[in-house]
Amino acid sequence: MxxxxxxxxxxxxxxxxxxxxxxxxxxxxxxxxxxxxxxIEKPLAAPGNxxxxxxxxxxxxxxxxxxxxxxxxxxHRPMGNIxxxxxxxxxxxxxxxxxxxxxxxxxxxxxxxxPPYYRVEGLHQVAPAWRxxxxxxxxxxxxxxxxxxxxxxxPR
Ligand code: HEC
Numbered sequence: 343m344x345x346x347x348x349x350x351x352x353x354x355x356x357x358x359x360x361x362x363x364x365x366x367x368x369x370x371x372x373x374x375x376x377x378x379x380x381x382i383e384k385p386l387a388a389p390g391n392x393x394x395x396x397x398x399x400x401x402x403x404x405x406x407x408x409x410x411x412x413x414x415x416x417x418h419r420p421m422g423n424i425x426x427x428x429x430x431x432x433x434x435x436x437x438x439x440x441x442x443x444x445x446x447x448x449x450x451x452x453x454x455x456x457p458p459y460y461r462v463e464g465l466h467q468v469a470p471a472w473r474x475x476x477x478x479x480x481x482x483x484x485x486x487x488x489x490x491x492x493x494x495x496x497p498r
Contacts, residue, residue: 372462373480377449381438386445386460386480390488398478398486405478405486410456414493425456430496440487444478459483 373386399407400415407413410425431440442449446458458465459478478486 372460372476375441375445377442380442380450381436382441382445383438385437385484385487386441387484388481390481390484390486392485392488392492394482395485395487395489398482399489405459406457412497414495427497428490429493429498432491432493433496435490437487437491440490441483444483444486 375382375384375386398405399413400419402408407428408415408419408421410422412421412423412427412429414429415421435443443456445460447454447456448458457477460476460480460483462474462476
């Protein structure tokens with residue numbers, strides 16, 4: 343079972359790395375960041391934009407978040423529920439804790455199936471055109487952090 347989960351996650355990461363990078367301007371290297379106390383305190387880019395962040399998270403083909411997570415969505419699209427619902431996450435986590443989870447959740451939990459959205463090493467089966475590029479840009483990470491922080495209400 344563990345194998346099946348890992349294989350599915352690897353395929354998903356590969357598919358995402360292949361497909362999602364199109365939306366980015368070419369970020370050829372990562373903005374350096376420091377992980378301390380379960381958090382990345384310093385923003386990776388300019389302050390995030392809440393509306394853009396919501397659009398990124400809700401766009402399945404861009405981020406795939408909603409394949410695994412249920413998030414508050416006025417249009418009630420179908421979503422996956424293999425991961426914790428994100429309603430209320432803005433009350434549970436700080437900006438820095440949120441940033442770390444989006445950048446690379448395996449830094450917190452080595453077995454996490456959540457894709458590392460801002461990592462370039464250790465990705466498998468990445469198409470040559472996208473090697474060396476993270477799934478999301480630094481600004482897209484900040485935009486998502488900004489929106490997630492607005493989700494203060496617990497799931498209903
Ligand atoms: C392949 C499934 C998967 C995808 C895709 C995914 N996640 Fe996750 N996510 C998880 C799992 C599982 C957890 C629970 C912690 C862990 O196992 O790492 C998690 C944890 C989180 C947490 C912490 C929640 C908490 O209450 O502590 C946040 C925030 C989060 N994800 C946001 C996102 C966002 C935003 C996206 C899209 C950019 C995303 N996730 C994509 C599976 C996924």
